[in-house]
Amino acid sequence: MADDYKGPVPVPTPETQDFWDGAKRGELRLQRCDEDDCDDVIFPARSFCPCCGSRSVSNFTASGRGKLYSYVINHRPPPGFGPEPHAIAIVELDEGPRMMTNIIDCEQTPEALVLDMPVEVAFTPITDEISLPKFRPAGG
Amino acid sequence: MEPRSVAIVGAAETTELGRIPGLSQIQLHADAALNAMADCGLKPSDIDGVATAGEAPAGIAHYLGITPTWVDGTSVGGCSFMLHVRHAAAAINEGLCEVALVTHGESGRSRVGRGGFAGAPASLAGQYEAPYGLSGPPSMFTLGVLRYMKETGMTHEQLASVSVVQREWAALNPRSTFKDPITVDDVLNSRMIAYPFRLLQCCLVTDGGGALILVSKERARDFPTKPVYILGTGESVETPMISQMEDMTTSRAFRVAGSRAFEEAGITHDDVDHVMIYDAFAHLPIYGLEDLGFVGRGEAGAFIEARNTAPGGPLPVNTNGGGLSYMHSGMYGMYALQESVRQMRGTAPAQVPDAKISVCHGVGGMFMASGTIIMTNE
Structure with a gap:
């Protein structure tokens, strides 16, 4: 399969590395805001919550x-x-x-x-x- | 601008400076922005204006979770941010936004995620959209339409009627690329491009250009041409990644820009005589009529099919033939503006009798951005 692929290849950034590491293991990784009153699920990955602005977010396997x-x-x-x-x-x-x-x-x-x-x-x-x-x- | 009329209340740099290999370029923008917000006690949702250079303002706004009513992507090198401050002051004085955020971030040394234009392999679009076999706008801009059809019941025939009606307008315009009449069957039998879209539901690819000159109301009296006044304006951005729209059956940027423009103009939809809706693909007038509030949710397909926007109908739309039949150079918005000006001057080939107010609505990218200009000749 890998030898056949001719399309664009994603280049991970520090924020998305966990997603691509998970994909390699066969896991779909998302993020969730840690704030009790937010709990927003975040994709694509970033190191803060675009819903409430908190910098406290956690990666999890979806x-x-x-x-x-x-x-x-x-x-x-x-x-x-x-x-x-x-x-x-x-x-x-x-x-x-x-x-x-x-x-x-x-x-x-x-x-x-x-x-x-x-x-x-x-x-x-x-x-x-x-x-x-x-x-x-x-x-x- | 009026001296002392605008102030800077929040200011910060990135948490670290120097070598920051752990953050991509867009994250450097975000880090500085979050620090500036923390400096003055604001959240992303408190911000309604975004200016930036180096990254696209739509990318920054969406990344931070901001719904702007004013954006500025002026990019003139290192002094871009001085210009942004000046433009922001003007925007605030004019009421285009209340809280403007100007961001800079640059992975100049570590070069992580640099070159954030859509499709660069380290951009979000490059990671999460590009690898799935895309063939440009025909295979992307159209992605929400099957969802729209399922939720509203719009038929393939109704969607095809958009192209048919616009060809009727084009037939009245000597400068149109295509003038021969077409039927719904012609549209539905044309070559498949990206199901459910066929060739006649996709815009032309042509060459061309256009320009506009604006002066003050007072100066306008000195010119020989009939003045066309700007009555209302609106703008917004949503996301540079179509897959990340809040709802793929409606455009948030359309709704924000459109409602702003109507509010500023102080008019209702019944006051509008003429409408231009940037039609890169046949669903754009459908989304536009609904998101601008001319018809209710799910009604636009039947509205167009029933000839309400056709020659002789009560709400003439895309009277030059549009991007589907008139021309489309890639950034068609200028041609929509030109047709609104012609209609307001009374010089359009397919002139709407006694038209006094024209709504001209543009899209940028693939539902990434939107701008609405309402013009009048009174």
Whole structure:
């Protein structure tokens, strides 16, 4: 898989390193504000809470479960992603945040990609250090 | 500006200076900003104006959790922040915002997360969007539309009617790129680009330009042209990452900019004779009509399908043919402004009879930013 990937490779920053370290281990990492009256779940990672401004936030391993929030099926894939059309999806995690992703182990058609269907995270290694969180139909 | 009319109340540097390899460039902005807020006892939600250089103001605002009504990304090198202070003072005096934050952060030595333009591998978009097989705006700007359709019941045919109606306007405009009539079937049978969007629901790619000249109301009397007055203005930004919009079926930046402009103009929607809504893709007029308050949630598709925005309809929208049929050079907002000016001067090819108030609404990036200008000829 890693040898096949020709697309852009994320470069972690100090704030997002925990996310990418988790992805490499097969864990989806999020953050939560430590303030009792906030409890906001934060993604992408940063070292403070954009809801209340607190600098006290903690990393945690998310459930990896969510639902298909929206998508397009890209019929003009960029180099390295074609030639077949593929879905660019938005998944809403059970913990609240949404993230861009691809849906794998699923036909890339409007009939198979049903909004709100439950999905679960599945990590795709693209380099020795970076694994991309993708999602597949839950229980599939 | 009036002397002593604006003051600096919070000021701080980053917690550390020197070598800071543990913080990315955007986090240096945030660290300094949080320290300045702590200096004067404010939270991000207390701030409604953002100016910055080196990073995009939308990136800083979203990172910090700020919903601005004024942004300034003037980037003229090391003195940018002096200009920001001056612009902020003017903005505060003018009531565009109440609490302006000017930020700087630069990983000049450690070079961590530097080059924060969208798509740079260490930017947030580079980490969390770029690896998923994107092909630019057609595969991204459109991402919320299936969600919108599920929540509101808008049909593919209604979305297609946006392109059909705008082609009717374009047919009245000799300078339009495309003038031949099209049907809903034509739209729905055109080449698939990024489901559910087909070729005729995506903007043109053309060359062009435009310019505007503004003077004081007093000076305007000295010119031979009919003055077009600025009646109301609004602006905001949300996020440079479309995947991180609060709600992908409505634009927060549209709502903030639009409501500001109407409030400033002191008008209601019934007062509006003509509307321009930047249409890079066919859903933009749908979102725009709803987020600006011309119709209710989920009503815009049926509203356009029923020819309310078409030639002869009660609310003419995108009367030059829009980005879908007139032209789209990449930063189309200038052309929307030009058409509003023509309508207010009474010189538009598809002139709306007796039009007195025009609402011109623009989008920046992919729902990243928004600006609304309301013009009048009275």
